[in-house]
Amino acid sequence: MSADSNRPLDPAAALDRGEATDVVQMHAAVQRERPEPMEGSEPLNLWLVVFIAVLLFWAGSYLTQYSGGFRADEFSENQINPAPPPVVGGSGGDDPVTKAVKAGTPLYVTYCAPCHQGDGNGVAGQFPPLAGSEWVLAEGPNRIIRIVLHGLGGPITVKGSTYNNQMNAFRDSMDDVQIANVVTYIRNSFGNKGSAVSAAEVAAIRTATAARVDPWSAAELEGVAVSGGGEGAAAPAALTVDQIKEALKALPAEDLKTLLQDVAK
Amino acid sequence: MSSTNTLKALMPGDVQSDPARRAMLAEIDASCRVPVLFFVVSGLMWLLLGTLLALVASIKLHNPEFLAAWEWLTFGRVRPAHLNTVIYGFASQTGIGVTLWLMCRLCRVPFPAPGLTTVAALFWNLGLTIGVVGILVGDSTAIEWLELPRYSTPILFFSYALVAVWSVITFRLRRERHLYVSQWYLLAALLWFPWLYATAQIMLLIEPVRGVVQASVNWWFAHNVLGLWFTPIGLGAIYYFIPKVVGRPIHSYYLSVLGFWSLALFYNWNGLHHLIGGPMPAWMITVSVVASVMMLIPVITVAINHHFTMVGHFGKLRHSPTLRFIVFGAMAYTLTSLQGVANSLRSYSEIVHFTHHTVAHAHLGVYGFFTMVMFGSLYYIVPRITQREWPSLALISVHFWGCALGLILYVVPLSYGGILQGLGMNDASIPFLKVVEGTLPWLRIRTGAGLLLALGHVAFVVNLGWLLCRVFGPYRKPVVELFTETGTAAVTAK
Amino acid sequence: MNVIALILLGSVVVVPAVALWSLHWASRTGEFRLLNRAALLPFDDEEPVGQATDQILNRGGDRR
Amino acid sequence: MNYGPLLFLGILFTLASSWVGLVLMPNRQLGALTANTSTNDTGVVVVYPQPRHGEAQQGAEHYRSLGCVYCHSQQVRPEGFGSDIERGWGRRRTVSRDYLYDKPVMLGTSRTGPDLTNIGERQSSHDWHYSHLYNPQITSKGSVMPPYPFLFEKRRVPASGPSSDALKLSGEFAVEDGWEVVPRPQARQLVEYLRSLKTTVDLPEAPLPKAAAVEE
Known part of the structure; x- marks a missing residue:
C-alpha cells in the first residue's frame, strides 16, 4: 500500500459529478448484507487426485494408439486395425x-x-x-x-x-x-x-x-x-x-x- | 463473530476501517466509471442488434422465403453478422468492461487511463460497425469466428491493444501483493487474446497458409476465443462474485490453482475436435480429442470449488440478482463443458457433428455460461460505479426468467433434435430431405426461445437506461430506503 | 521416428520437470503461505467477510 | 501464486505449446504439400488438384460472400464413419491434398444442406443448378435452402426470341407470358464453381474404391 493512500482523499474529488460529499452515505446505497463467516483453503480430495491420474493414463494410451504415427499422410486413426479395403458391390449372392x-x-x-x-x-x-x-x-x-x-x-x-x-x-x-x-x-x-x-x-x-x-x-x-x-x-x-x-x-x-x-x- | 474477527486480524492494517480506505474504494469505482459504462452500454446495443439478427436467421431456417429477396439479408450473411455482433460487439465489450472493473478493484488502484480507454472503446465500435456492414454487403471472409473483413480488423486490434496495455499496467501498479484467483484468469485472458487474434489474422487473412492448415489455424483460433478469452473472464468473474455476494472466501485455494493451470494447459489444444472425420492427419485430431477429455480436470475442479463455496447459501439466490445469474452461469459452464467433452469423442461426434446439436452446445457455452455471468456481474458493478440502485426489481425478474427459460427452451430441444438429425443423416436409407424435415419442429421452438431471450434483453436494457437517466439527473437518496433494511440500518445503528 | 513424436515425448519429460521445479520454487519462496490473505482479497471494508451483499430481490414481504 | 512474472511466463508457455502443436507443426507437415501426379488407366498423366481459374474462381468468391459454407460442408468422411459415402457425397474420403489451392478452405461445420464436395460430379447440369438457386423448391420440394432471386434477372423476352439460358419454369413458378428469367453473371459464375467441385481422382493416401467386376 503506497503512502499517499493513508492521507484522507477528498471524496468530492473522487467522484466526478461531486454530488455526494458523505462517503458513508454514498456507500450505504450498496450495503445490504447478512452475516455468515467462513474461510477456506481445503486440501485436494484424494478421489479427485485418483481421478486425475486415471485420466492422464487414459490420455497417454489414447494418444499412442490413435495418432497414426504422427504422419502427415495418415488420415485414419485406426491404422493398427485397418478397415477392410472398400469394395463396392463385392459379394451379395450369385444372382x-x-x-x-x-x-x-x-x-x-x-x-x-x-x-x-x-x-x-x-x-x-x-x-x-x-x-x-x-x-x-x-x-x-x-x-x-x-x-x-x-x-x-x-x-x-x-x-x-x-x-x-x-x-x-x-x-x-x-x-x-x-x-x-x-x-x-x-x-x-x-x-x-x-x-x-x-x-x-x-x-x-x-x-x-x-x-x-x-x-x-x-x-x-x-x-x-x-x-x-x-x-x-x-x-x-x-x-x-x-x-x-x-x-x-x-x-x-x-x-x-x-x-x-x-x-x- | 469471533471467526470474523480472526479473519479481520489476518487482513493488513490498512484494509481495516478508516476513511482513507473508503475514499480509495470510491476513487477506484469512480475511475473506471466512464470506460466501463461505455463498453457495457455499447455492448448492450450490439446485443440488441445481435438478437434481432439471430431472430431473422432463426426464422429463415424454417421459413426460407422470409426476407429472401434482399441479398444482404440472405441467411449466409445474417448468420455471421449475428455471430460477430454478439461475440465482438456484446460479449467482448462487456467482458472488457467487467475485466477493467475487477482488475482495478483487486489491484486496489484507480484505473490509470480512463480517457484513453474510452477512446479505445470508440474505435472498437467503429471497427466493428465497418466490419458488420462489410459482412452484410458480402465481404465476409467465410472463416468461422473471423468473418470480419480484413479492412476492419486493424482498427479492432489497435483498440484492443490500448485496452490490454492499460489493464496490464493496472496489474503492474497493483498496491496489493497478493493475487486473487480472478486476477490470474483476467491477466491470462488479456495476454492470450492478442496472440490468438494476431496469429489468426496473419495466417488466414494477411498471408494465408496453404490448404487445410487454414482449417487447423481457424479452429485453434475459434475454439480458443471461447476457451482462452471468454472462459477465463467468465471464471474470473464467478471466482470474484460468488464469495463476494455470499460473504465467504472461496472453498479451496489448491483447487483454484489446479483448475487454473489445467485449463491453461489443456483448453488451448481443443480446437481441432471440430474437424473429426475431416481431411486432417489423424494425429492432430487425436491430440485435440485427448485434450478435450482432459478438460474434465479443470471443469470438475472448478465446479467443486464453486459448489462448496455456495453450499449453505443457496437461499441467497432468492434475493441477489447477481448470484442468480452467476450461479446459473457457473452451472451452465459445467454442463456445457461436459457436453463438449462428449461431443469431442469420435463415436459421439460421428452423430452430432454437422448438426444443430453443435449450435445448441455453442449457445449453452457463450450464452448460458458467459453471457449470464456478465449479466450477473453488471447487476453488481453498475450500481457501484454509478452510485444508483436498479430502478425496477420487476424488470430484473423479467430479465432473469426470460433469459433462463429462453436458454433452457433453446438448448434442450435443439440438442435433442440435433441428435435425431445426426442419427438420420448417418442412415443412408433416409433421404436427406426427410432429415431436413425432421429438424423443422426443433427449429421453430428455437425461434420461440429466441423471442424469450429477446424479451429478457429488452427488460435489461430498459432497466439500465432508466438507471442511467437517474445518473444524469440530480442525486437522489431514496434508493437506500427502497432496498435496504438490515444493511444500512444496522451499520448506522452501531 | 518423427520430429513431432520426438517433441511430444520430450515434452512429457520436460513439462513435469518444469512443473516440479516451479512447485519447489513456489513453496521455498513462500508462495503458499498466507493463502488466507489472497482468499480475502475480494473483501473490503464496505463489503466485509461474513456479510452477504446484493440482496435486493424479493424483499417486499420482509419490509412490511 | 503471488509472483507476477511466474504467472506471466506460465500463461505464455501454455499457449505457446498449442501454438506450436496445432499451428506450426501442421504448417510444417502440410504447408509444403504439392499436387499429385499419376497416370490413369488410359495412360494419361493426371495432375491433381489444380488451381481454379476464371469463372469458377469468381464463383468461389460468391460462395464465400453468400455464406454457403454455413449450411454446406465440403468434406467427405471416411467409409464407416457417418454415411457420407453411402449417400453418394463422394466415392472416397477427402484428404489434405484435395484443398491445396482453396482460399479460404471452406470445410464447413454444418450440414443443414447436403455436402458439396463432389457436387460437380453428382450434378453437372447448368439448368438444374439455375433452377435450384432460383428457387430450391423447384428441384427439391421441402428444402430449407433460401431462394436466391437476386442472382437472376426477370426481363421481357427480347425481340430476337427467348434467351438460350432462360430458366425453364413451369407450374407455380412460371412467369407471365412475354417474360423470362435469366441468370446474372454471379449465378453463372457460382454454378461454374459448383460444377468444378469434384474429387474423382485417386490419391495415394485416399484411393478410390475399386469397382468390383460385376459382369462376368
Whole structure:
C-alpha cells in the first residue's frame, strides 16, 4: 500500500459529478448484507487426485494408439486395425441382378438422385419419374442406355405427363460396367421389375453412337428399337447413311480400326 | 463473530476501517466509471442488434422465403453478422468492461487511463460497425469466428491493444501483493487474446497458409476465443462474485490453482475436435480429442470449488440478482463443458457433428455460461460505479426468467433434435430431405426461445437506461430506503 | 521416428520437470503461505467477510 | 501464486505449446504439400488438384460472400464413419491434398444442406443448378435452402426470341407470358464453381474404391 493512500482523499474529488460529499452515505446505497463467516483453503480430495491420474493414463494410451504415427499422410486413426479395403458391390449372392443393383446403388445416389430423387419419383413438372416409367421398363434397354450415355433434351411424355428439361450426358462420368449397373438398378428398384443389363450391351451402344455429341430427343428415341441388336448391330434405324459416314469420320483412327475389326468379326 | 474477527486480524492494517480506505474504494469505482459504462452500454446495443439478427436467421431456417429477396439479408450473411455482433460487439465489450472493473478493484488502484480507454472503446465500435456492414454487403471472409473483413480488423486490434496495455499496467501498479484467483484468469485472458487474434489474422487473412492448415489455424483460433478469452473472464468473474455476494472466501485455494493451470494447459489444444472425420492427419485430431477429455480436470475442479463455496447459501439466490445469474452461469459452464467433452469423442461426434446439436452446445457455452455471468456481474458493478440502485426489481425478474427459460427452451430441444438429425443423416436409407424435415419442429421452438431471450434483453436494457437517466439527473437518496433494511440500518445503528 | 513424436515425448519429460521445479520454487519462496490473505482479497471494508451483499430481490414481504 | 512474472511466463508457455502443436507443426507437415501426379488407366498423366481459374474462381468468391459454407460442408468422411459415402457425397474420403489451392478452405461445420464436395460430379447440369438457386423448391420440394432471386434477372423476352439460358419454369413458378428469367453473371459464375467441385481422382493416401467386376 503506497503512502499517499493513508492521507484522507477528498471524496468530492473522487467522484466526478461531486454530488455526494458523505462517503458513508454514498456507500450505504450498496450495503445490504447478512452475516455468515467462513474461510477456506481445503486440501485436494484424494478421489479427485485418483481421478486425475486415471485420466492422464487414459490420455497417454489414447494418444499412442490413435495418432497414426504422427504422419502427415495418415488420415485414419485406426491404422493398427485397418478397415477392410472398400469394395463396392463385392459379394451379395450369385444372382447378377442383385449384384448389379448393389453396385448401382451408390452410382444412382451420386448421379441420378439429385433430379430423379432417392425414391425414383422425380419432381412433378420438372424431372420425370423412373418408377413405373415406360421408358425405363421397355423390354430392351436400348433407349434407356442411350439416354444415360448422351442425355436427353426437349419434351418427353412419361406416364402421361409431359416434361421439358435437359438431362446430362454421363458417357464420361461412368464406364460401361457402371452404366450397366446403374441401369440395372433403375430397372429393378422403386417397384420396377426389368431384366439386367450387361456391360457388353452398353459397350456396343457406346461404340455405335460414339460420334454423338448432342443429347437425344424423345422423337429420335422413338425411332430406336427397344431391344435387339448385338455386336455392332445396334446402329439405330433413324440414322441416315450420311450421319454414319460423318460419325465414322469423327472417330479417332485407332477406334475406327477396332470398330472395323469388330464389324469384320 | 469471533471467526470474523480472526479473519479481520489476518487482513493488513490498512484494509481495516478508516476513511482513507473508503475514499480509495470510491476513487477506484469512480475511475473506471466512464470506460466501463461505455463498453457495457455499447455492448448492450450490439446485443440488441445481435438478437434481432439471430431472430431473422432463426426464422429463415424454417421459413426460407422470409426476407429472401434482399441479398444482404440472405441467411449466409445474417448468420455471421449475428455471430460477430454478439461475440465482438456484446460479449467482448462487456467482458472488457467487467475485466477493467475487477482488475482495478483487486489491484486496489484507480484505473490509470480512463480517457484513453474510452477512446479505445470508440474505435472498437467503429471497427466493428465497418466490419458488420462489410459482412452484410458480402465481404465476409467465410472463416468461422473471423468473418470480419480484413479492412476492419486493424482498427479492432489497435483498440484492443490500448485496452490490454492499460489493464496490464493496472496489474503492474497493483498496491496489493497478493493475487486473487480472478486476477490470474483476467491477466491470462488479456495476454492470450492478442496472440490468438494476431496469429489468426496473419495466417488466414494477411498471408494465408496453404490448404487445410487454414482449417487447423481457424479452429485453434475459434475454439480458443471461447476457451482462452471468454472462459477465463467468465471464471474470473464467478471466482470474484460468488464469495463476494455470499460473504465467504472461496472453498479451496489448491483447487483454484489446479483448475487454473489445467485449463491453461489443456483448453488451448481443443480446437481441432471440430474437424473429426475431416481431411486432417489423424494425429492432430487425436491430440485435440485427448485434450478435450482432459478438460474434465479443470471443469470438475472448478465446479467443486464453486459448489462448496455456495453450499449453505443457496437461499441467497432468492434475493441477489447477481448470484442468480452467476450461479446459473457457473452451472451452465459445467454442463456445457461436459457436453463438449462428449461431443469431442469420435463415436459421439460421428452423430452430432454437422448438426444443430453443435449450435445448441455453442449457445449453452457463450450464452448460458458467459453471457449470464456478465449479466450477473453488471447487476453488481453498475450500481457501484454509478452510485444508483436498479430502478425496477420487476424488470430484473423479467430479465432473469426470460433469459433462463429462453436458454433452457433453446438448448434442450435443439440438442435433442440435433441428435435425431445426426442419427438420420448417418442412415443412408433416409433421404436427406426427410432429415431436413425432421429438424423443422426443433427449429421453430428455437425461434420461440429466441423471442424469450429477446424479451429478457429488452427488460435489461430498459432497466439500465432508466438507471442511467437517474445518473444524469440530480442525486437522489431514496434508493437506500427502497432496498435496504438490515444493511444500512444496522451499520448506522452501531 | 518423427520430429513431432520426438517433441511430444520430450515434452512429457520436460513439462513435469518444469512443473516440479516451479512447485519447489513456489513453496521455498513462500508462495503458499498466507493463502488466507489472497482468499480475502475480494473483501473490503464496505463489503466485509461474513456479510452477504446484493440482496435486493424479493424483499417486499420482509419490509412490511 | 503471488509472483507476477511466474504467472506471466506460465500463461505464455501454455499457449505457446498449442501454438506450436496445432499451428506450426501442421504448417510444417502440410504447408509444403504439392499436387499429385499419376497416370490413369488410359495412360494419361493426371495432375491433381489444380488451381481454379476464371469463372469458377469468381464463383468461389460468391460462395464465400453468400455464406454457403454455413449450411454446406465440403468434406467427405471416411467409409464407416457417418454415411457420407453411402449417400453418394463422394466415392472416397477427402484428404489434405484435395484443398491445396482453396482460399479460404471452406470445410464447413454444418450440414443443414447436403455436402458439396463432389457436387460437380453428382450434378453437372447448368439448368438444374439455375433452377435450384432460383428457387430450391423447384428441384427439391421441402428444402430449407433460401431462394436466391437476386442472382437472376426477370426481363421481357427480347425481340430476337427467348434467351438460350432462360430458366425453364413451369407450374407455380412460371412467369407471365412475354417474360423470362435469366441468370446474372454471379449465378453463372457460382454454378461454374459448383460444377468444378469434384474429387474423382485417386490419391495415394485416399484411393478410390475399386469397382468390383460385376459382369462376368
